[in-house]
Amino acid sequence: MSEIKRVVTLTASALNGLFLCSMLLALAIVLTTAMVLQYGFGEIPCPLCLLQRFAIFGCCFGLIKQLHSDSESGTGISLIFSILLLVISARQTLLDIVPRPGHEYVGSAIFGIHMPVWSIFIALALLMGLAVRLTLFGGLRSAPAVESHLFRRSAQGLAIYVVFICSVNFLSVIVQCGIDQCHTSEYRLLH
Amino acid sequence: MMAAIYATLLIAFILDLLGHQRFAVPCLFISLALCVLLFLWEIYSPVYGFRMPWLQVEGAPLSAPFAG
Numbered sequence: 001m002s003e004i005k006r007v008v009t010l011t012a013s014a015l016n017g018l019f020l021c022s023m024l025l026a027l028a029i030v031l032t033t034a035m036v037l038q039y040g041f042g043e044i045p046c047p048l049c050l051l052q053r054f055a056i057f058g059c060c061f062g063l064i065k066q067l068h069s070d071s072e073s074g075t076g077i078s079l080i081f082s083i084l085l086l087v088i089s090a091r092q093t094l095l096d097i098v099p100r101p102g103h104e105y106v107g108s109a110i111f112g113i114h115m116p117v118w119s120i121f122i123a124l125a126l127l128m129g130l131a132v133r134l135t136l137f138g139g140l141r142s143a144p145a146v147e148s149h150l151f152r153r154s155a156q157g158l159a160i161y162v163v164f165i166c167s168v169n170f171l172s173v174i175v176q177c178g179i180d181q182c183h184t185s186e187y188r189l190l191h
Numbered sequence: 192m193m194a195a196i197y198a199t200l201l202i203a204f205i206l207d208l209l210g211h212q213r214f215a216v217p218c219l220f221i222s223l224a225l226c227v228l229l230f231l232w233e234i235y236s237p238v239y240g241f242r243m244p245w246l247q248v249e250g251a252p253l254s255a256p257f258a259g
Contacts, residue, residue, distance in 0.1 A: 047233050050193055054226055057200055061219055065207065077219070084226070091234055098245045163204045170197040177193050 016137040017067065017151060023129050024063045024158050027056055030122060031165050034115075038172070043107040047182040048092045050173060052119045055085035057166050059126055064159045072138065075130055082126040089119030106184060192232075196225045 034053060037043045045053070058081030066074025093116045096106075107115050175189045176182060199222035206215035235241060 047193065047229070051196075051226055051230055051233075054196055054200060054222070057204075058219065058223065061200075061204060061207065061215075065212070065216075073216075077216075080223070084223070088230055091230075094243055094246060095234070100245060159208065163201075163208055166197070166201050166204050170194075170201045173193050173197045179194050182193050 012137060014148070014151070016133070017155070019129075019133050019137070020063050020067050021151075021155055021158060023126070023133075024060060024067075024155075024162070027060050027063070027126075028158060028162055028165070031056055031060075031162075031169075035165065035168065035172075037107065041108070044176065044184050044187070046092075046106045046184045048088055048095075049106060049115060050182060051088050052085055052092075052116070053169060055081045055088060056122070057162070057169075058084065060162045064155075064162065067155050067159075072134070075134060078126070079130055082123050082130065085119060085126070086123035089116045089123060092116040093120060192225065192229050196222050196229065199225065 031053065034045070034049075038045060059078045062074045062076070062078030062081060064074070065077060066072070096114075096116065110118065113121075173182070176187050178189060199218055203215045203218035203222060206212075206218060
């Protein structure tokens with residue numbers, strides 16, 4: 001009986017890790033897409049867009065912390081930043097929803113939907129994902145950490161990639177804004 | 192300000208990666224506080240404040256029971 005319980009606990013723990021890694025991978029893809037649009041298609045992000053990226057990075061921080069921790073504090077951090085992402089993206093959508101001089105959606109639409117609206121969907125998906133994770137695996141306080149070498153290396157690689165794109169974004173912000181106010185028209189340090 | 196936000200975020204990530212969680216989380220929350228301040232500053236308008244007067248609902252004339 002205890003053997004069955006142990007197998008169930010290990011399976012749940014592995015699924016929990018897989019779930020967290022999937023969420024982290026999805027956010028890494030979103031951030032990479034934003035960078036491709038910025039550098040490949042010349043779409044300079046607006047200040048609120050940069051704050052939305054920051055909120056996504058905060059969610060990544062929480063997920064990485066949760067991957068290495070038995071407590072639920074990492075999920076709490078991700079929830080805080082998901083709500084921040086929702087508030088910023090909703091405010092930007094309301095700001096640009098009525099086209100008027102000087103106020104229109106920044107950047108081109110993807111599948112007919114502009115970036116701030118996508119950010120709302122991403123924030124809602126994050127909140128839903130975190131709620132589902134807590135529902136399914138939230139009681140596993142005594143669950144042993146996944147010992148799979150491949151899994152650990154994948155999670156570590158993903159975390160390093162997120163830190164790498166965070167450092168690229170930091171450099172990009174320096175080039176775009178300097179240490180002053182950000183503008184969407186140009187990279188300040190290149191002019 | 193944006194550079195400061197991303198700098199503290201990057202420091203938090205690096206501290207977490209190096210295993211200094213005790214310092215990483217406060218650093219993250221400093222960047223969060225800076226982000227909230229910058230967000231409020233960005234959306235504040237000297238004319239409208241935090242209001243959004245461009246969001247208008249054109250209501251049809253109220254029918255008799257609701258017209259008061």
